[in-house]
Amino acid sequence: MRIDVLTLFPRMFEGPMGESIIGKARDKGLLDIRVSNFRDFSDNKHQTVDDYPYGGGAGMLLKVQPIFDNIEAIKQERPEVTPRVILLDPAGKKFDQHMAEEFSKEEQLVFICGHYEGYDERIRTLVTDEVSLGDYVLTGGELGAMVMIDATVRLLPDVLGNNLSAQTDSHSTGLLEHPQYTRPADFRGMKVPEVLTNGNHKLIEEWQTKESLRRTYLRRPDMLAAYELTPQMEKWLAE
Numbered sequence: 001m002r003i004d005v006l007t008l009f010p011r012m013f014e015g016p017m018g019e020s021i022i023g024k025a026r027d028k029g030l031l032d033i034r035v036s037n038f039r040d041f042s043d044n045k046h047q048t049v050d051d052y053p054y055g056g057g058a059g060m061l062l063k064v065q066p067i068f069d070n071i072e073a074i075k076q077e078r079p080e081v082t083p084r085v086i087l088l089d090p091a092g093k094k095f096d097q098h099m100a101e102e103f104s105k106e107e108q109l110v111f112i113c114g115h116y117e118g119y120d121e122r123i124r125t126l127v128t129d130e131v132s133l134g135d136y137v138l139t140g141g142e143l144g145a146m147v148m149i150d151a152t153v154r155l156l157p158d159v160l161g162n163n164l165s166a167q168t169d170s171h172s173t174g175l176l177e178h179p180q181y182t183r184p185a186d187f188r189g190m191k192v193p194e195v196l197t198n199g200n201h202k203l204i205e206e207w208q209t210k211e212s213l214r215r216t217y218l219r220r221p222d223m224l225a226a227y228e229l230t231p232q233m234e235k236w237l238a239e
């Protein structure tokens with residue numbers, strides 16, 4: 001997968017995009033990330049990228065020209081690919097696992113990180129998705145883009161050591177993940193549930209499903225409302 005990021009702060013991506021799973025995906029050649037500073041595309045001799053809003057108002061807006069030219073340059077590099085162009089915007093659709101799954105199937109993603117008071121409205125004509133990280137306002141789109149890239153990249157085939165682990169994560173199944181334990185079986189009197197240590201896979205699977213359901217019911221009942229329960233699950237919930 002190829003990912004392009006447009007930002008005024010390319011250095012913000014230097015550390016996080018080279019470490020851990022993302023770093024490994026890049027090393028394995030599964031991911032090509034390019035970060036460009038759209039200030040370099042400004043046609044203004046002072047390389048300005050922002051200006052006052054027409055009609056007045058607080059703060060400055062990102063100008064349309066540098067971002068247009070930067071995106072056009074990216075598209076010209078690979079004319080055979082139609083990238084998904086994602087605008088980071090608190091007014092966009094809220095990012096979730098389903099969106100990460102959709103993004104992970106694309107050949108190329110382009111993230112536009114805003115700053116200041118936001119965008120000249122005409123920038124939106126370039127984009128396929130307007131996406132928010134959540135109901136709060138960040139200083140810029142960089143942290144949001146990194147979160148979305150991380151959630152997307154770990155879903156690419158062969159990026160995680162075990163492809164199954166992403167499929168069983170919270171939010172992938174529609175339920176929260178069940179509690180998990182590793183050694184020792186007894187830590188200061190806190191014992192691992194016996195069922196997990198007895199090697200009976202049918203019982204282990206049943207316990208995991210039940211606990212996943214219980215956790216979702218207690219913590220995120222809104223998720224349960226959207227989940228198609230099996231008759232057995234309905235029974236457990238009624239217990």
Ligand code: SAM
Nearest residue numbers: 088089090114115117132133137138139140141
């Ligand atoms: N005035 C804008 C508004 O009320 O919608 C907020 C601008 S914010 C200070 C600057 C930039 O940070 C935004 O253009 C966007 O790129 C990014 N940003 C801030 N909050 C965000 C969020 N929750 N999700 C995604 N991007 C966000």
